Amino acid sequence: AQTVTQSQPEMSVQEAETVTLSCTYDTSESDYYLFWYKQPPSRQMILVIRQEAYKQQNATENRFSVNFQKAAKSFSLKISDSQLGDAAMYFCAYRGGGADGLTFGKGTHLIIQP
Amino acid sequence: GAVVSQHPSRVICKSGTSVKIECRSLDFQATTMFWYRQFPKQSLMLMATSNEGSKATYEQGVEKDKFLINHASLTLSTLTVTSAHPEDSSFYICSARATSDTANYGYTFGSGTRLTVV
Numbered sequence: 001a002q003t004v005t006q007s008q009p010e011m012s013v014q015e016a017e018t019v020t021l022s023c024t025y026d027t028s029e030s031d032y033y034l035f036w037y038k039q040p041p042s043r044q045m046i047l048v049i050r051q052e053a054y055k056q057q058n059a060t061e062n063r064f065s066v067n068f069q070k071a072a073k074s075f076s077l078k079i080s081d082s083q084l085g086d087a088a089m090y091f092c093a094y095r096g097g098g099a100d101g102l103t104f105g106k107g108t109h110l111i112i113q114p
Numbered sequence: 115g116a117v118v119s120q121h122p123s124r125v126i127c128k129s130g131t132s133v134k135i136e137c138r139s140l141d142f143q144a145t146t147m148f149w150y151r152q153f154p155k156q157s158l159m160l161m162a163t164s165n166e167g168s169k170a171t172y173e174q175g176v177e178k179d180k181f182l183i184n185h186a187s188l189t190l191s192t193l194t195v196t197s198a199h200p201e202d203s204s205f206y207i208c209s210a211r212a213t214s215d216t217a218n219y220g221y222t223f224g225s226g227t228r229l230t231v232v
Contacts, residue, residue, distance in 0.1 A: 045223035101160040
């Protein structure tokens, strides 16, 4: 079974600074998808960014970018110019090529210091 | 953008009763919907995959007789917690993937249901 590990239960960053959230995963598949979701206090899950495993280029969405290291099975999220609205739980998630549902990590609570 | 409506947002029920949670895709058709459970300050755990017109696929350890899933149309899936007990109290979240999402772009999540069994 696939597993997703987020080793940072909580991270704190100053507003306008850059922060990197770690995620590693374990799989024997070659075709899969990786996601970062944000869950604010409202509990609504919001897609931040996604990455297809077959793509070598790292995904970028405005201030959010990933460092995808397929051989190392690492998928970290970098948030640049952190804003107060970025404060939330961040979950890394995996979807296998044949499976439909997502496997989530335990999450990282991101605190933004004004 | 794609919207998934989940109702109710909060429900309190007595032990031994059943409660139904609805997950509805408002502006797209969803052949497949998913149900997750989230304990306080923990991650989301996939409970089951709901396919329109067929039986749901349950993850290992999830009691299919306790958590009844029905996906009768391309826009509606329901989760019924039968004979609820306090240990069933949790946050339940549904998500849906559009039938047209052949590129596997992603999933849209409902806003969740907080179930409290007293």
